[in-house]
Amino acid sequence: MTGAADMGHANRHANPLDKVVESAEAAVADVPDGATVLVGGFGGSGFPKVLREALIRRHPRRITVVCNNADFGGFVYEDGLVRMICSYPVGATAKPLLEGIEAGTIELELTPQGTLAERLRAGGSGLGGVLTPTGLGTEFQVGRRIIEVDGKSFILALPLRGDVALIRAHQADRYGNLVSRFAGRNFNPLMAMAADLTIAEVDHIVEPGQLDPQQIHIPSVFVDRVVAVGGGPA
Amino acid sequence: MAWSNEALADIVAGDITDGWYVNLGVGLPTLVAERLPGRPVLVHSENGILGVGPPPPAGEEDPDIIDPGKNPVTIVPGAAYMDSGMSFALIRGAHLDLSVMGAFQVSADGDLANWRLPGKKGGAIGGAADLAAGSRRVWAMTTHTTRDGQPKLVRACDYPLTAIRVVTRVYSDLAVLDVANGRFRVIRMAPGVTEDELRASTGAEIEFAIQ
Numbered sequence: 001m002t003g004a005a006d007m008g009h010a011n012r013h014a015n016p017l018d019k020v021v022e023s024a025e026a027a028v029a030d031v032p033d034g035a036t037v038l039v040g041g042f043g044g045s046g047f048p049k050v051l052r053e054a055l056i057r058r059h060p061r062r063i064t065v066v067c068n069n070a071d072f073g074g075f076v077y078e079d080g081l082v083r084m085i086c087s088y089p090v091g092a093t094a095k096p097l098l099e100g101i102e103a104g105t106i107e108l109e110l111t112p113q114g115t116l117a118e119r120l121r122a123g124g125s126g127l128g129g130v131l132t133p134t135g136l137g138t139e140f141q142v143g144r145r146i147i148e149v150d151g152k153s154f155i156l157a158l159p160l161r162g163d164v165a166l167i168r169a170h171q172a173d174r175y176g177n178l179v180s181r182f183a184g185r186n187f188n189p190l191m192a193m194a195a196d197l198t199i200a201e202v203d204h205i206v207e208p209g210q211l212d213p214q215q216i217h218i219p220s221v222f223v224d225r226v227v228a229v230g231g232g233p234a
Numbered sequence: 235m236a237w238s239n240e241a242l243a244d245i246v247a248g249d250i251t252d253g254w255y256v257n258l259g260v261g262l263p264t265l266v267a268e269r270l271p272g273r274p275v276l277v278h279s280e281n282g283i284l285g286v287g288p289p290p291p292a293g294e295e296d297p298d299i300i301d302p303g304k305n306p307v308t309i310v311p312g313a314a315y316m317d318s319g320m321s322f323a324l325i326r327g328a329h330l331d332l333s334v335m336g337a338f339q340v341s342a343d344g345d346l347a348n349w350r351l352p353g354k355k356g357g358a359i360g361g362a363a364d365l366a367a368g369s370r371r372v373w374a375m376t377t378h379t380t381r382d383g384q385p386k387l388v389r390a391c392d393y394p395l396t397a398i399r400v401v402t403r404v405y406s407d408l409a410v411l412d413v414a415n416g417r418f419r420v421i422r423m424a425p426g427v428t429e430d431e432l433r434a435s436t437g438a439e440i441e442f443a444i445q
Binding site: 112182183189 | 279302316319322355361362364368396
């Protein structure tokens with residue numbers, strides 16, 4: 001699949017740092033079967049809903065989705081989702097997911113929210129894992145390595161990466177520097193870091209130099225494709 | 235007579251020290267949030283807000299300003315937004331002075347069970363395990379017994395655990411109890427509740443140290 005290193009060949013801009021793609025469809029066109037897809041957002045906040053719809057139309061088969069809130073059952077389509085990694089598998093639209101888990105067609109990996117964040121951060125940061133106290137003495141330590149540091153026990157949480165990340169921000173410049181809106185930041189920076197191919201939907205795109213470099217939430221190096229979807233709050 | 239939810243929330247809010255950073259879980263603890271506006275206490279929301287304010291007036295909801303229950307909220311002056319990594323770093327790193335959480339069961343050793351009923355599949359852990367494991371203080375806010383009268387304060391939890399040895403105090407509708415080395419120490423009782431009543435509705439050893 002097309003990764004960051006290949007983007008210069010895949011995009012048709014004169015400037016290879018220009019990451020703008022004309023449509024959500026084009027942005028997800030090469031997401032392959034079997035992909036692990038990281039999806040940003042917390043509930044509907046900072047959630048890439050246009051990219052999600054485009055991915056559903058693209059219909060890759062047997063995918064793994066990593067998304068904190070699984071109440072976006074739209075990922076459940078025929079021969080689609082086989083594995084869900086999340087902290088919160090309930091919610092208004094989670095019914096198809098829960099039915100799939102019940103029926104055994106979807107495997108659920110339930111991860112405490114902070115551990116999910118740190119696993120992604122480790123995956124995107126070249127770390128071999130993270131030692132967390134979260135989950136000690138509970139079912140979340142079952143099957144995990146316990147490591148003692150200075151007399152304290154920790155669970156070894158392994159890094160998590162995706163083939164693709166679908167994220168959302170408010171503004172982008174053409175290089176893919178991103179600015180989030182209010183609490184819409186949430187998992188988006190972590191997921192942007194942890195995927196081979198990071199695709200961002202944004203409300204609007206400006207020229208490089210027009211965003212305040214002191215206010216960038218996700219630097220362009222983590223972003224491979226940007227698509228303006230509009231429709232969001234100003 | 236047992237305290238009402240509102241009376242209990244008043245008590246919890248009254249025990250929160252000005253200057254604290256606090257996280258308030260779903261359920262009963264949300265009633266505490268309603269009692270904090272105007273006080274120098276910053277409320278953390280684990281989706282990435284430090285400084286949550288009251289709900290907005292109708293028509294002024296913003297989809298990107300929500301609490302962990304996905305309800306629209308506002309922010310107070312002095313608030314900050316952050317990503318989930320930093321939000322949970324401040325939780326696990328013991329930067330929160332207090333987390334108030336609902337409970338299915340609390341053990342006399344401070345173990346907390348509050349995320350899934352026994353025998354059920356699924357269940358949503360969300361941020362509860364991090365909040366319970368990482369906060370400087372964890373107060374459980376709960377009815378003293380289940381709907382069918384079973385004690386929620388027990389010697390050992392038999393519900394799925396959220397974290398072990400973390401709860402320092404329980405605020406129930408009958409009493410305020412500190413977790414004290416394998417016992418619950420009653421420091422305050424609702425008006426009209428007797429020591430015998432409290433013993434009968436608690437599933438672990440209790441002692442009385444009314445202040």
